[in-house]
Amino acid sequence: MILSPQPTGPRSDFLRTLSERGFLHQCTDLAALDSWLCSGAGTAYNGFDLTADSLHVGHLIPIMMLRWFQKTGNKPIALLGGATSRLGDPSFRDTSRPLLNQEQITKNLIGIRRVFERFLAFGDNPTDAVMVNNSDWLGGLNYLDFLRDIGPHFSVNRMLTSESVRQRLEREQSLSLLEFNYMVMQAYDFHILAESCGCLLQLGGSDQWGNIVSGVELGRRIGGRTLFGLTAPLLTTTSGAKMGKSVSGAVWLNADRLSPYEFWQFWRNTGDTDVGRFLRLFTELPLGEIARLEVLRDSEINEAKKILADQITRLCHGLDAAVSETSRRIFEAGEVPAGLPMVRLPHSLRGAFPLVDAMVVAGLAKSKSEARRLIVGGGVRVNGGSVKDEALRLGDSDIQNGVIRLSVGKKRHVLLQPV
Known part of the structure; x- marks a missing residue:
């Protein structure tokens, strides 16, 4: 098996x-793959299990x-794992995935299907x-x-050597x-698509290598x-962190799970040493322009x-420069225009709601103790004003234009809306 490009390049x-x-x-x-692709349009697929109602940046x-x-110039197939999602992929996981019922899988399929319409042309x-x-x-x-019919073509001995299984x-x-x-x-799945669609190539992340090779061997x-x-390498940042998580959780691709503003902000926060690599992977900018940047x-x-x-947000959400301009104003001028994440604050809590609780509810802190550290450290603002009193309670006097604006640092903002 060839694990790297040919010396002369594909x-x-x-x-x-x-x-x-x-x-x-x-x-x-x-x-051999290069020769096949040079002979005319080919067909390839990649599979996505329906474990949530949105995909994420991973x-x-x-x-x-x-x-x-x-x-x-080729034909892509997006395979949605309506059946395999009921089993759970063990690849490089410490525990079993939760088993999903058919209602959950159907709901997830509807949500995930929307993502591909932004990236691929169907017809x-x-x-x-x-x-x-599947x-x-x-x-x-x-x-x-x-x-x-299929069992005799699989060796349990070989399956046990698969990296994902062996680690468990x-x-x-x-x-x-x-x-x-x-x-x-x-x-x-690979066998069926090869037989029915002439699909000869399966794409995936490196964690799928063992599964992909099994399909190649079954076809033979x-x-x-x-x-x-x-396969492509699993994506990590230069610091070694797994790609796909933000401070507040997964970076979802559907706007109803993560606002376009928050999505843009995630990419704006990219580490300096990751910028070039991410421009190559996640944009279609010419390589010369990327080399300059x-x-x-x-x-x-x-x-x-x-x-x-700007580039990846436009690809994923189809937005114009207004999204980036909104975010630009937040980063550079300190303004907080409309369109920020909104969290509803029950009316019964108005006048007696501790700031530390509000920060946890808003997702700006994982715990009250973390909220207190941020407040004491001077990193928290209420309606643009710095606060350092960890015992502060939010009241009616803090409501401006129907909301209370909470900020941590210059880049994280949430609007609290009393019900």
Whole structure:
């Protein structure tokens, strides 16, 4: 298996783009995949389980891979795991995922489906994207027939060596039969898409490598097909933190889970050393322009961060410059215009609501003790005015234009609205 690009570089537009922008991590046979992609339009898929009603920024790498696949003249498939979501992917998790019922899965599917409409062009043309649900073929399987037809092609010995499974076993953490079957289900997905859609390539994150390879091998054993697997590195910041979390939680892609303003702000807060890498991965800016931006230093690097935030927010939310201008005013002028996160404060608490409780309710502090530390440290403002009294209570006199504005530092703002 080739784990890095060829010395001369890929010839196909897709692989060359992925290589130049930092997406390539592992590939089952890079040279053969490159030749296949040079021979005409190909079809590839990436799978997304329905564990929540929105995807988060950790999913942006595989989404951008599908987007580049389409932009370079190929046909992408977004597979939604309506069936596999009922099992739970054990990949690099310490515990089992909560089991979801069908009502939850359906709700999550509706929410997630909206994300792809921003990034991919769907339709009936040869390179238009399609969306499929693996419950269409997995939901009606006869278990005995499936075991007889597919089971012989899987070695339990080999499955136990998969990194995600091996780690759980080494830690003596429970691994259910449901989760152990996940690898088989995902491999069968690849087989079905290869057979029905001519899909020869599966894309994914590096945590899916074992599952992807199982699908490649199943295709060879069942139909003698040459299938390909390609992964991108799991994204972490330079500090080593896993990408996808903010101070207040997951950075969701749906606006009803995270406002466009908060989404923009997350990217504006990117560390200096991550700006160039994130511009390559999450924007379509020319590489020459990125090279110019990533060498900026000191205060000038903030301009690159604004461009990063503008570009990815426009891709994800389809917004114009108004979003970035709103955020720009908050960062640079200290203004707090409309459109900030709003938290409702029950009327019964007005006049006797401790500031420390308000900060926890607003998500500006994880606990009262953290809130007290922030207040005493001088990092908290009420309606723009600094406060240092940890015993302060909010009252009617603090309501301005129907809201109370709480701020921590220069970048985090919430409006409290009395009911």
